[in-house]
Amino acid sequence: MNVALLEKIGAIIGGLIVGAVAFYALWKDWKTPGVENHVFKVMLLLLGVGAVIALLAGLGILGTFGKA
Amino acid sequence: MAIAAIPHDAHGEVDQLYVETRELRLQGFLLFLISDCVLFSSFIFAYLYLRNTGQGWPPPGIARLDVAFAAWNSVVLFGSGATMHYALENWKHGNFMKYMWMLIATIILGAMFLGGQGYEYHHLIFDEKVTWAGSGIFGASFFTLTGMHGFHVFMGVCYLTVLLLQTAAGTYTYQKYFGITAGTLYWHFVDVIWVVLFSIFYLL
Numbered sequence: 297m298n299v300a301l302l303e304k305i306g307a308i309i310g311g312l313i314v315g316a317v318a319f320y321a322l323w324k325d326w327k328t329p330g331v332e333n334h335v336f337k338v339m340l341l342l343l344g345v346g347a348v349i350a351l352l353a354g355l356g357i358l359g360t361f362g363k364a
Numbered sequence: 365m366a367i368a369a370i371p372h373d374a375h376g377e378v379d380q381l382y383v384e385t386r387e388l389r390l391q392g393f394l395l396f397l398i399s400d401c402v403l404f405s406s407f408i409f410a411y412l413y414l415r416n417t418g419q420g421w422p423p424p425g426i427a428r429l430d431v432a433f434a435a436w437n438s439v440v441l442f443g444s445g446a447t448m449h450y451a452l453e454n455w456k457h458g459n460f461m462k463y464m465w466m467l468i469a470t471i472i473l474g475a476m477f478l479g480g481q482g483y484e485y486h487h488l489i490f491d492e493k494v495t496w497a498g499s500g501i502f503g504a505s506f507f508t509l510t511g512m513h514g515f516h517v518f519m520g521v522c523y524l525t526v527l528l529l530q531t532a533a534g535t536y537t538y539q540k541y542f543g544i545t546a547g548t549l550y551w552h553f554v555d556v557i558w559v560v561l562f563s564i565f566y567l568l
Contacts, residue, residue, distance in 0.1 A: 300430075307438070310436070310440070310442075310443060311435075311442075317446040318446055331391075331394075332545065335394065335549065336549075336552070339549070339552035343442055346438065346558070346559035346562070347439065349559065350439045350442065353431055353434075353435040353562075354432075354439075359431040359567040
């Protein structure tokens with residue numbers, strides 16, 4: 297098993313876990329009031345989006361793997 | 365550890381001045397993050413403009429960046445954002461030990477991201493011969509933006525380490541913990557900036 301494949305698997309599994317955690321935390325905090333919590337919600341949303349992007353990159357849907 | 369085991373204020377009460385100024389502290393910290401956002405935005409838009417004026421990307425003679433490694437390293441950083449969020453949540457709910465473990469996990473993941481970035485820099489500079497000054501717009505913009513972000517992560521790791529030591533020393537209470545909130549906001553900020561940098565350098 298080569299290193300690039302391990303990195304892809306890590307990105308896919310990690311992306312799934314982090315994305316799920318971020319969106320769950322966002323769902324849980326959705327109704328919390330206050331500026332601070334609103335900022336946290338935006339940050340969690342973007343964190344979840346980032347995890348999905350990394351997951352899609354791991355799957356090869358986004359970006360091109362390895363060197364051209 | 366029970367809440368009672370955590371040191372409170374000298375009189376065991378919430379500091380009234382702290383309560384009154386907390387919103388101002390928050391607004392001040394958010395203004396700092398917005399100013400940092402402006403700094404990154406100016407560099408990002410400059411990079412995108414220069415990239416679109418060039419012929420082909422990456423420029424001829426320069427290897428593509430390793431997306432697989434970057435995706436893995438990104439997940440490490442995003443994971444640290446999740447652990448930091450739960451560190452704050454555990455603090456809010458009085459779970460001292462869970463907070464400490466989550467904070468330690470965040471510091472370790474942040475250090476791992478920096479190690480990964482160092483490895484990538486080493487590979488680019490010594491194997492691919494991509495340098496800040498010798499690889500045109502690509503090298504200059506890549507090393508400037510990712511280096512600036514890496515510096516922010518490094519400062520964040522230092523900040524979180526200070527938070528860890530302060531918490532162990534009993535600096536914060538369950539009523540008075542703005543330092544932890546600010547640390548969490550800052551760490552989320554560096555995560556979000558990396559979402560953009562990862563997308564524009566590795567995926568576009």
